[in-house]
Amino acid sequence: MGTAALINRSLPVLIFFVCFITIVRFLADGTAKLGIWLRMAASFAGAWWGLILAVAFLLWIVVGLGLLARWGKLPKWIVKRKWAMDVLNRLTNRAALEERLKGDATPVFIDxxxxxxxxxxxxxxxxxxxxxxxxxxxxxxxxxxxxxxxxxxxxxxxxxxxxxxxxxxxxxxxxxxxxxxxxxxxxxxxxxxxxxxxxxxxxxxxxxxxxxxxxxxxxxxxxxxxxxxxxxxxxxxxxxxxxxxxxxxxxxxxxxxxxxxxxxxxxxxxxxxxxxxxxxxxxxxxxxxxxxxxxxxxxxxxxxxxxxxxxxxxxFSKLYGLDVARVTALEIEQMVRSYGLEVADQGIDPELLFKMMQRQETLAEAASSRDIVRSIEESIADSLITARQDGARCVALIESGEGVIAMPVEQRIEP
Structure with a gap:
């Protein structure tokens, strides 16, 4: 332990004993010297001594309460007041609870x-x-x-x-x-x-x-x-x-x-x-x-x-075949919803998914799911914006020679 840490720990105890001895000596002087203290308090110098004693008495109370709190001996009427910042410090022993949580290894059974x-x-x-x-x-x-x-x-x-x-x-x-x-x-x-x-x-x-x-x-x-x-x-x-x-x-x-x-x-x-x-x-x-x-x-x-x-x-393995189509379909659904629309049941043209699969094969080693997202955004974003501006709520995506068309539908298409 360093010198600074030793002083910091010892200082409250020293202040406590100094204040305690001062008060005991004051009380031990008896009533004979009480008048002397009062007369000194009436003068300017006595006023300063009175202020010093008051501060010393206050410090004695604060240090005493601090020691009692550290030892867990504070009276209940003090603890019940909402002075503590953490509710666990006020209502329970937080240190004991944290220690209990460390040792708690309750088995959890999952399917x-x-x-x-x-x-x-x-x-x-x-x-x-x-x-x-x-x-x-x-x-x-x-x-x-x-x-x-x-x-x-x-x-x-x-x-x-x-x-x-x-x-x-x-x-x-x-x-x-x-x-x-x-x-x-x-x-x-x-x-x-x-x-x-x-x-x-x-x-x-x-x-x-x-x-x-x-x-x-x-x-x-x-x-x-x-x-x-x-x-x-x-x-x-x-x-x-x-x-x-x-x-x-x-x-x-x-x-x-x-x-x-x-x-x-x-x-x-x-x-x-x-x-x-x-x-x-x-x-x-x-x-x-x-x-x-x-x-x-x-x-x-x-x-x-x-x-x-x-x-x-x-x-992890790379995406091939129908896995690319599955990822593409899920990403399309998520992107359509991000524009405030819904995809009709069986509303994604298989030709659109097939083209995405071919594009992934072209990219070969450089292909990833992020490339799918970029391709989808380039293909359908403009048509989704147009459909949303026209007041559509549910769309079907159709691959045409000029690109992808987001066609509004009145209701979901039954499979």
């Missing part, structure tokens, strides 16, 4: 099949990954004693295949908060303070980091570390304690924040070509897939100790 079906309905073309992650989540959430996060999953593969979207869908299906961190913001070693807080005396030490504040407020959140490969390697290593020991330390006050109820989802586009070959070669052999995927990611710059903490490496 893996229902979760997998819900994910597959929203994330197109990644059925095997949805089944795998649903089974992993079910097993880990059922554990009653757990000393580390529910799961640390690395979602790898080419861009635009649904990695980030899967993490968001998982948070929604589990009804958990999502802490979305774009790791491109943490490309410098010192940027770790934005996640874990700054030490005392440094800029930003008056507030928590983005990660520690999020886990403090929502300890069962889904933490999405998007494009983890773009963060500095030293930032990667800052996560080791949270993944291995079940807590992360806030640098500003040294408080440990539990991570045992959180789910960590990491996404990366690194080594996507090598990982695609690994997936095709070892898709059914999990041990071989992890071994070869770990080698590819290590060659791409990931530290071995970071990869060792990851529970599951999930490799």
């Amino acid at each position: 893996a099949n229902a979760l997998a079906e819900a994910l597959k309905a929203r994330v197109i073309g990644q059925d095997a990954i949805c089944d795998d992650i649903a089974a992993q989540i079910r097993r880990r959430m059922a554990l009653q004693q757990r000393g580390k996060p529910v799961g640390i999953f690395l979602l790898a593969g080419p861009p635009g295949t649904g990695k980030t979207y899967l993490a968001k869908c998982l948070a929604e299906e589990l009804r958990r908060a999502l802490i979305h961190l774009d790791m491109t913001q943490f490309s410098q070693a010192l940027s770790a303070t934005m996640l874990f807080g700054s030490p005392k005396g440094y800029v930003g030490s008056n507030s928590y980091g983005k990660l520690t504040a999020g886990l403090r407020d929502t300890p069962d959140a889904v933490v999405l570390l998007d494009e983890i490969e773009k963060a500095h390697p030293e930032v990667h290593k800052k996560f080791l304690t949270s993944w291995n020991d079940g807590f992360v330390t806030e640098a500003s006050d040294g408080r440990p924040i539990s991570t045992t109820r959180a789910i960590f989802m990491l996404t990366t586009n690194a080594a996507s070509d090598d990982l695609e070959d690994v997936r095709k070669q070892d898709g059914t052999d999990q041990d071989a897939l992890r071994r070869n995927a770990t080698t590819a990611l290590r060659d791409a710059g990931f530290a071995p100790e970071v990869l060792n903490r990851i529970d599951r490496i999930l490799i």
Whole structure:
């Protein structure tokens, strides 16, 4: 303990005893000297002494109440007043409650099949990954004693295949908060303070980091570390304690924040070509897939100790065939709704979907779901605006020689 800290801790006690001794000596003088004190108080000098005694007495009361509050001995009539800023400090023992929450690992039983079906309905073309992650989540959430996060999953593969979207869908299906961190913001070693807080005396030490504040407020959140490969390697290593020991330390006050109820989802586009070959070669052999995927990611710059903490490496595949049509149809429906319209039943021309599939094949290796969105916007945005201006509420999209026409319909077309 430093000298400054020792003085800060000892000063209230010294003030308390000085004030106490002053009052005791005053009372011990008896009534004989009471008149002397009154006469001194009547003079100018006596007035100053009276002011000093009054301040000393007030300090004695404040210090005494502070010590009683620290020892939990405050009278109930004081505690009941709404002076405390936090309702938990006023109505219960907050420290004991937080300690109890840390040790609470109540098992949660979920339906893996229902979760997998819900994910597959929203994330197109990644059925095997949805089944795998649903089974992993079910097993880990059922554990009653757990000393580390529910799961640390690395979602790898080419861009635009649904990695980030899967993490968001998982948070929604589990009804958990999502802490979305774009790791491109943490490309410098010192940027770790934005996640874990700054030490005392440094800029930003008056507030928590983005990660520690999020886990403090929502300890069962889904933490999405998007494009983890773009963060500095030293930032990667800052996560080791949270993944291995079940807590992360806030640098500003040294408080440990539990991570045992959180789910960590990491996404990366690194080594996507090598990982695609690994997936095709070892898709059914999990041990071989992890071994070869770990080698590819290590060659791409990931530290071995970071990869060792990851529970599951999930490799996403590119979109082909009818999966492109499914993604296109869903994106069209979402875009039409964003213009305040509805798509009629069977209101998307199959020719439109076929052209989108051909365009994806033309792009080949560069194709992704984002290219689909751009193509859709270029094809149908103008016709949707025209239909909206004409007062339409429901439209059917028809491919013509001159482009896509958004034709208003009075009601939804029955299949």
